[in-house]
Amino acid sequence: MEWWGAEWRSNNQLDGDCRYIMHERGMPIVFRTRQEARHWINEKYGCIRHRKDLRSEPHGWRMPKALRIDVTVKAHR
Numbered sequence: 412m413e414w415w416g417a418e419w420r421s422n423n424q425l426d427g428d429c430r431y432i433m434h435e436r437g438m439p440i441v442f443r444t445r446q447e448a449r450h451w452i453n454e455k456y457g458c459i460r461h462r463k464d465l466r467s468e469p470h471g472w473r474m475p476k477a478l479r480i481d482v483t484v485k486a487h488r
Contacts, residue, residue, distance in 0.1 A: 414441045415448040416480040423471030433475060441482065448477035
């Protein structure tokens with residue numbers, strides 16, 4: 412099955428280029444479709460698109476991106 416997630420992106424002078432899979436409570440946020448992921452990103456982080464103060468230094472935030480992810484489930488005994 413194909414799963415989708417959201418990738419956080421920022422680029423500033425202090426931290427450089429930062430990218431990671433967005434998560435809540437230590438678990439990645441996953442969606443069944445790319446459209447669901449994009450909708451969630453726009454709902455939660457759409458303001459970044461219009462906020463020059465967040466996109467410039469010192470923040471350097473970029474709109475998160477929907478990306479296909481592989482989910483692996485392992486059982487530990």
